[in-house]
Amino acid sequence: MEQVAEVVRRSLASGERPVVGRVIDLKGFSTLPVDELIAIDGKGRFHGDLLGRRGAEALGAAARDLPGGGLATVAVEIHGPEVKELGLACGGRADVLLQPASYIPERLWALLAERSPAAMVTVIDGPAASPSALAVDRDGRSWGMLAAGAAAVADRLVDEARSLIGEGRNAKRRVETDAGVALVEAWVPTPRLVVVGSGEMVGAIDAQARLLGWETVATESVDDVEGMLDWAGATAALVVLSHDPHVDAPVLAAGLSRPIPYIGAMGSRSTQSRRLDRLAAMGVAEEQLRRIHRPIGLNLGGRRAPEVALAIVAEILAVHCGRDAKPLTETVGSIHG
Secondary structure (H helix, E strand, O other): OHHHHHHHHHHHHOOOOOEEEEEEEEEEOOOOOOOOOEEEOOOOOEEOOOOHHHHHHHHHHHHHHOOOOOOEEEEEEEOOHHHHHOOOOOOEEEEEEEEEHHHOOHHHHHHHHOOOOEEEEEEEEOOOOOOOEEEEEOOOOEEEOOOHHHHHHHHHHHHHHHHHHOOOOOEEEEEEEOOEEEEEEEEOOOOEEEEEOOOHHHHHHHHHHHHOOOEEEEEOOHHHHHHHHHHHHHHEEEEEOOOOHHHHHHHHHHHHOOOOOEEEEOOOHHHHHHHHHHHHHOOOOHHHHOOEEOOOOOOOOOOOHHHHHHHHHHHHHHHHOOOOOOOHHHOOOOOOO
């Protein structure tokens, strides 16, 4: 996703008129991901992937013919031998929305390029249908402007976008409004774990993270941490296992200097107290210290390394999805809401 975002930013900066496309409706294709985003640059080149070769064939011509101020929906069907060639479980039809990137706020591409959760709102059908879009971040801040006929529903759609980001995964929904049907899309990169420490816990955390499709890097050196946090981006999860005071305090301070969503430190409550004293002596403010999950992990009761790793990764997942990790029996309403 971040690579596609960078392509769009470069293409717009060079005066080109790139087009972006994504699936908005799917029939069949039981194993096809529907959260992909592609960019077609001013030279007609595809960046990202959507429906493989068949998608490129169908969408290339449509992108060239797309009106400068319009939207287009292109139906792409795959049946017969092509299903097996593309590695799909079954064939089907996908409706792909094409939209000129120049109508999308540049802030969206900046957010995606830095792996920060972001959403986009576009009215795709009805009296206020337009390629003009809103970009929304996880705090509910928005950029851009919808067509004049949708101004009255913009705040509601921003709230819908923020809610969708809060689900912690790529998702999209259609919202019926007086101005027409709005497409709300959220892209939420998976966490990238930066683990500081050594021993079997590092391998156990990596194994649990890989089950979720997450990437992990590990180090014992303070000097590596800044570069690793740069790699992890805005969805970084910093896990400090080290009890070395020359390592844990500066690493935690480095994490707290960034607006990353998860910072956790392993150790007893007395160890945590000593760490806080060291961080306070380094000038870290009290409100920043409260961001540290200490002791790290959910209270699952496990003692073995794989069990503790499960508790840590589960807590990261809960934070990523904006949940408080209560048992479902203690909650009300929709399980997924």
